[in-house]
Amino acid sequence: MTQEHRPNAAELQVRVLGCSGSIAAGCRTTSFLVDADILVDAGTGVGDLTQEEIAGIDHIFLSHSHLDHVFAVGLLADTGLRLREAQKRPPVQVHALPQTLDALRQHIFNGVIWPDFTRIPSPSQPALAFGELAVGQRMEVAGRYIEVLPAAHTVPAVGFAITAAPHAPAWVYTGDTGPNPALWQRLTTLPVHTLVIETAFSDDEEALARISQHLCPTLLEAELRALGGDVNVLITHIKPGEVDAVMREIATHASARRVRALMAGEVLTITGSN
Ligand SMILES: [Zn+2]
Numbered sequence: 001m002t003q004e005h006r007p008n009a010a011e012l013q014v015r016v017l018g019c020s021g022s023i024a025a026g027c028r029t030t031s032f033l034v035d036a037d038i039l040v041d042a043g044t045g046v047g048d049l050t051q052e053e054i055a056g057i058d059h060i061f062l063s064h065s066h067l068d069h070v071f072a073v074g075l076l077a078d079t080g081l082r083l084r085e086a087q088k089r090p091p092v093q094v095h096a097l098p099q100t101l102d103a104l105r106q107h108i109f110n111g112v113i114w115p116d117f118t119r120i121p122s123p124s125q126p127a128l129a130f131g132e133l134a135v136g137q138r139m140e141v142a143g144r145y146i147e148v149l150p151a152a153h154t155v156p157a158v159g160f161a162i163t164a165a166p167h168a169p170a171w172v173y174t175g176d177t178g179p180n181p182a183l184w185q186r187l188t189t190l191p192v193h194t195l196v197i198e199t200a201f202s203d204d205e206e207a208l209a210r211i212s213q214h215l216c217p218t219l220l221e222a223e224l225r226a227l228g229g230d231v232n233v234l235i236t237h238i239k240p241g242e243v244d245a246v247m248r249e250i251a252t253h254a255s256a257r258r259v260r261a262l263m264a265g266e267v268l269t270i271t272g273s274n
């Protein structure tokens with residue numbers, strides 16, 4: 001990425017493309033654009049990007065294999081292909097757990113659901129290249145620092161902490177997760193600027209939240225007890241039509257905290273302070 005796309009190297013810009021648990025008018029599933037070149041999850045929100053913006057994505061980090069998080073990987077590979085070829089850009093790097101990459105190979109890029117974009121237009125210069133992640137791994141991506149965080153979900157899953165510099169305050173995204181003690185253990189020693197955490201169900205559906213390894217407001221409150229009080233907490237993955245009800249329930253539990261619903265289209269600026 002060129003410097004003009006990232007005018008201030010001391011901060012991260014996180015554009016929320018989608019933060020809903022499903023689709024409906026105005027609701028798009030999970031996807032975040034970090035600066036201009038790193039996509040975190042590839043839900044239906046990717047469809048709001050222009051062709052040029054899609055072609056500018058060099059890295060995709062996937063939290064897990066569920067459709068609402070990987071929906072757009074195959075489509076964006078197709079959209080960006082010609083522009084990236086013309087600009088002689090390398091394959092888009094798709095970073096995920098090995099089980100997530102296997103799921104993509106078997107169930108999406110299998111020649112039935114979608115062509116294998118890890119081999120076209122040519123095996124030597126494909127549109128996509130897959131790279132395996134492991135929980136706890138840290139890597140630098142063109143000046144941003146990414147750590148793979150643990151998640152506890154029905155399929156192998158991770159979250160991510162991203163910073164603009166080593167040891168700088170982090171944007172943390174939990175991915176889809178139920179109760180997750182390993183995450184809180186890690187976050188006690190990580191400076192967190194903003195936490196994006198899921199609350200996929202209301203308290204009425206706590207049993208379903210537990211079975212599907214998601215959170216509801218009661219479970220969320222128990223999770224947040226381990227977090228410092230000065231962190232911005234933004235709630236994601238609420239289902240269409242349930243945002244007000246879920247946020248009211250959260251407010252009864254967590255009124256003292258800086259908690260609000262994440263909104264599609266907003267841009268979070270992660271700086272050296274809160
Ligand atoms: Zn999921």
Ligand SMILES: [Zn+2]
Nearest residue numbers: 066068069176
């Ligand atoms: Zn999901």
